[in-house]
Amino acid sequence: MSEKTELEILADADYPNADELARRFAVQPHPNPRGEEEYLRIMEKPGFGNYFTDYMAHATWTPEEGWHAKKIEPFGPLRLDPAAAVLHYGQEVFEGLKVYRHEDGSLHSFRPAYNAARLNASCRRLAIPPLPIPDFLGAVAALARVEKRWVADAHGSSLYLRPVVFASESFLGVRSARRYEFVVLASPAGPYFKHGYRPIRVWVEQEYHRAGPGGMGDAKTGGNYAASLLPKQQAHEAGYDEVLFLDALGNSDLDELGGMNVFAVLSDGSVITPRLNGNILPGCTRSSIMEFLRRSGTPVREERIGLQWLIGAIEAGTVREMFACGTAAVVTSVGSLAGRGFSVDLADTQVTRHIYGELTAIQEGRRPDRFGWLYPLG
Numbered sequence: 001m002s003e004k005t006e007l008e009i010l011a012d013a014d015y016p017n018a019d020e021l022a023r024r025f026a027v028q029p030h031p032n033p034r035g036e037e038e039y040l041r042i043m044e045k046p047g048f049g050n051y052f053t054d055y056m057a058h059a060t061w062t063p064e065e066g067w068h069a070k071k072i073e074p075f076g077p078l079r080l081d082p083a084a085a086v087l088h089y090g091q092e093v094f095e096g097l098k099v100y101r102h103e104d105g106s107l108h109s110f111r112p113a114y115n116a117a118r119l120n121a122s123c124r125r126l127a128i129p130p131l132p133i134p135d136f137l138g139a140v141a142a143l144a145r146v147e148k149r150w151v152a153d154a155h156g157s158s159l160y161l162r163p164v165v166f167a168s169e170s171f172l173g174v175r176s177a178r179r180y181e182f183v184v185l186a187s188p189a190g191p192y193f194k195h196g197y198r199p200i201r202v203w204v205e206q207e208y209h210r211a212g213p214g215g216m217g218d219a220k221t222g223g224n225y226a227a228s229l230l231p232k233q234q235a236h237e238a239g240y241d242e243v244l245f246l247d248a249l250g251n252s253d254l255d256e257l258g259g260m261n262v263f264a265v266l267s268d269g270s271v272i273t274p275r276l277n278g279n280i281l282p283g284c285t286r287s288s289i290m291e292f293l294r295r296s297g298t299p300v301r302e303e304r305i306g307l308q309w310l311i312g313a314i315e316a317g318t319v320r321e322m323f324a325c326g327t328a329a330v331v332t333s334v335g336s337l338a339g340r341g342f343s344v345d346l347a348d349t350q351v352t353r354h355i356y357g358e359l360t361a362i363q364e365g366r367r368p369d370r371f372g373w374l375y376p377l378g
């Protein structure tokens with residue numbers, strides 16, 4: 001058995017139930033929630049990240065009061081001073097998690113305490129005061145309950161939650177801010193693979209990096225994503241779906257994709273993934289897949305994966321399958337890897353499909369949750 005990370009320990013700890021925690025966020029009345037017609041139009045084809053529900057969770061931090069004014073309020077623009085620190089120095093962190101509706105109508109989220117703990121790890125790196133994990137869970141539970149109608153129960157559908165913490169103090173001095181907002185948005189999400197299951201084409205980026213040693217690569221903060229946008233745009237224009245970033249020091253080892261962790265399946269049946277080197281986001285899906293595979297008897301190793309070794313292994317047939325994973329897609333096969341001077345194809349998708357089937361079955365309540373990953377929301 002491998003040792004649990006700090007995030008996994010916090011994720012798997014016991015927390016009060018959703019009934020108790022949801023009470024921390026009082027629900028304010030909404031003057032005009034969406035009518036039935038608009039609701040049905042949105043839910044027919046929600047896509048991903050296009051529409052937001054009627055409410056959001058919101059709390060504020062100040063040095064005097066800590067996290068306070070916790071509420072579920074109508075979704076809408078926030079008043080933000082043009083001098084707000086986040087607009088100038090990028091002091092913000094965010095998360096992404098999903099709410100699922102089971103056949104009996106109950107709502108569940110998948111390891112939400114992992115996201116809460118990771119939010120705090122990101123907060124620490126960006127000198128933002130932490131948010132107590134029960135507050136995070138309370139916001140998730142209260143918002144999901146109010147927005148129950150937006151959680152579709154079709155296979156692959158969910159309500160995506162986007163918690164964000166940002167510096168709202170109006171001040172241009174370069175220091176950690178003295179006022180923050182915590183907001184959770186909810187966005188109905190349809191099946192990720194709208195055109196059916198298709199392995200992705202990956203561009204291996206050898207010029208730009210998303211993060212470097214001592215930087216913020218293991219924090220979920222906007223700056224890392226901003227750094228990935230230009231290479232991603234260039235890769236899209238060249239016909240690729242995603243960008244795989246290499247380590248900034250040697251430009252030789254796999255780090256991760258712009259928004260997903262990466263794995264390779266070896267011909268002896270074992271599975272490898274880059275170790276958490278400080279530049280990689282410790283994905284909740286990554287952690288769950290490793291635990292799932294290990295419990296099913298598949299050896300999983302976290303290690304350096306050199307690009308040159310990998311290309312050789314794919315050409316020699318020692319690596320025939322790769323996949324990328326994250327909350328949005330769950331897991332998706334890598335069909336090809338290309339970069340300056342090379343292009344290799346991966347034929348197999350079997351392990352990926354198996355993992356996809358098993359994880360989504362747990363999330364959607366079609367299989368018993370033998371890992372204790374689901375947190376019932378009501």
Ligand SMILES: Cc1ncc(COP(=O)(O)O)c(C=O)c1O
Binds near residue numbers: 283
């Ligand atoms: C950079 C990056 N890596 C990996 C992941 C996968 O993390 P998770 O499985 O927790 O969604 C994400 C998505 O959150 C990400 O943005």
